[in-house]
Amino acid sequence: MNNKQSIGVFDSGYGGLTVFKSIARELPQYNYIYFGDNARTPYGDHSFETIYQYTLECVEWLFAQGCPLVILACNTASAKALRSIQQNVLPFKYPDRRVLGVIRPTAEIAGDFTLTRHIGIMGTRGTVNSESYLMEIHKFFPEITVSQQSCPMWVPLIENNEHQDTGADYFVKKYIDQLLTKDDEIDCIVLACTHYPLLVSKMKEILPGHINLLAQNDIVASSLALYLRKHPEMECRIGKEAETSFFTSGDPQAFNSNASIFFGKPVVSKHVNMKAQC
Incomplete structure (x- = not known):
């Protein structure tokens, strides 16, 4: 079933690219959308409420792009927003979507x-x-x-x-x-x-x-592979054209330059104005 839905990978900045690099290496067949909220990084400097709000906005943006599964490749977002999203948002607003973390x-x-x-x-x-x-x-x-x-x-x-x-x-x-x-x-x-x-x-x-x-990075990649094997109802929804798109809320040129440090190869991204999403 190749419906071109994607696995979303999110980080507040660049570090999540180390996780995505391992995921893409272990599971190269799937479609992916990577989103970095670089305009509002670092998340660690913000309050719990702000981190939760930013993370939820980015998760919902990835949902809107057709991602039924989103990986929070960010420790701060995983620590301060994941559980609330899983317990208070998904069951009521997105019962057919899933969000996983790195912790x-x-x-x-x-x-x-x-x-x-x-x-x-x-x-x-x-x-x-x-x-x-x-x-x-x-x-x-x-x-x-x-x-x-x-x-x-x-x-x-x-x-x-x-x-x-x-x-x-x-x-x-x-x-x-x-x-x-x-x-x-x-x-x-x-x-x-x-x-x-x-x-x-x-x-x-x-x-x-x-x-x-x-x-x-490798731990999360292996965990995702196991999750998809255990949840064929989710796995069958992910497109298998091996397509990848990169997005950033910051400056795409700066993102492309810095992202290669973490991803290990050139990256071409597009800009998303998250303030317009609020």
């Missing part, structure tokens, strides 16, 4: 990568302050000790394409040291920001060899 798939498997039962979370201030990872991991692995560390300089370094420079080494080591100081038994670190896979090589140079790094 639960990561939490479900985190305990499989630690022998000491001590895990570290590295994320933005918004994600860390939400304590979403603590709550989700403890649902599946109540015995695990979880410590968190916010890394406020990592996203700016990545978005300015300075993450591979030697100047970035100081901030990578700084936050790793701060996390391990909190708990020296940590043997698994969850990268709770979709930007952070771009820092994995630098992190591995600094971290002791026994510490596992869990990046979300």
Whole structure:
């Protein structure tokens, strides 16, 4: 059934492109629409109510483009908007649509990568302050000790394409040291920001060899593949022409230039005026 409906992938900025890159690699046959709300990023600086409203507006825009399934490839949106959308909006307004996030798939498997039962979370201030990872991991692995560390300089370094420079080494080591100081038994670190896979090589140079790094991109891609196998009624609605479209609420030229850092190849996007959607 090739009806050209698409899987929507949403992020407040660019980081979700690391998730989408893995999704498109694992599931290349499907149609996709990627939307970045770059005009209103970073979401983490906003209130809970504002993040929820922005996220809902973007989800509804993707629904209007013919996406029956939307992936929130954004930790802040997943932490502060996903549950409300799933519980308070979808059943009453969009009963045949689904919205999935990035936190639960990561939490479900985190305990499989630690022998000491001590895990570290590295994320933005918004994600860390939400304590979403603590709550989700403890649902599946109540015995695990979880410590968190916010890394406020990592996203700016990545978005300015300075993450591979030697100047970035100081901030990578700084936050790793701060996390391990909190708990020296940590043997698994969850990268709770979709930007952070771009820092994995630098992190591995600094971290002791026994510490596992869990990046979300491949985890979410595998989780989506499993979801589609378990839900053939949704899978059959997705077009299989392998078509992809990119949209941004920001400047398309800037998006195209920066997106290639995260997606690994050239991107051509179109502009969406989200203010006009409000």
